[in-house]
Amino acid sequence: MNPLTAIRMEALLSGRSDQLGPDVAERLSNHPLDSIDTEFPHYARSVDSPDGIERPTERHPVFFGCYDWHSSVHSHWALIRQLRLFDEHPARSDIVDRIDDRFTAENIAREVEHFEDNETFEKPYGWAWFLHLVSELCLWEDDRAAAWRSILKPLEETIVTLIKSEFLPQKRPFRVGTHQNSAFALHCILDYARTLSNERLESAVTDTATAFYAEDRNYPVEYEPLGWDFLSPSLTEADLMRRVYSRNEFTMWIEQFLPDVTTAPYDTILEPVHTNPNRDEGVALHLVGLNLSKAWCLAGLASTLKDHQYVEAFERSAKQHMECGLDRAFTDEYAGSHWLSSFVLYLLTRNEGGIAPE
Structure with a gap:
């Protein structure tokens, strides 16, 4: 059962956790808690020989579950964010115990070692979500959060260094609706830099974003979605x-960037994607995530533009995307359950710090 059905859409779209009760918090933690300990199935990438193949738990003793590394990272982000936002979280002790068991200096050293041997591993999507996780620990005024961040510090430093050397110097952005999307990674890194008051990194990110996107005009929004997208490149x-x-x-x-999205054929960008729960499965659940991510983009754009001509259309579209996304977000099918709760939490708590900080 979807625990959000009893809450008005306007309240959910506010992005505030005080609209969510303990039943919602518990539901949002169920799939991440299950998935972070689920080693298989797992995305193994290429296998060069039958010799010396490591299990995910050996290669990534912290972030081995959830099918892939980045999903494990943002599932941990989701659980930690819930600890910060919900004082009486029903699963608090279980979440703390699970994270305590895996956040150890030895385990993090193994994670760092993998990045030292594989410098482009999870570039840039996993890097971006990891910095969101670190931001959450910085925002949470709790001794446990401080201890966990201290343990993660070597991996944080490694990833920030890689971002500066391997990502920000890119000559052009990747304009896709999946993991390689440059704009999504840049926004996560920028949120991290501002949360930590890292002015040097903030300046580097804004310079890169401006170089990539300042001159964009008349974006072909009518081409979206491009495939099994979970992000809208334009939004x-x-x-x-x-x-x-x-x-x-x-x-x-x-x-200048958008054509008139209130008129055809460009208004299709404001329409959610409808999936058939009896037929669509597997990677098609990316489209459920697409509706959720478009909802948080549209809501954020509307709040920024204030009284612009697009605001009403963006707000209406954000609500429609949220309704459509939440309708299928709590699927028990592992292809969706291992990651969609993170997208739901991002949308429902987007105004609770760490996301688009001033």
């Missing part, structure tokens, strides 16, 4: 640039 880019520019600068930018 994700706009969601980044609203963080980079002042409101006036952003208004001028978006009026």
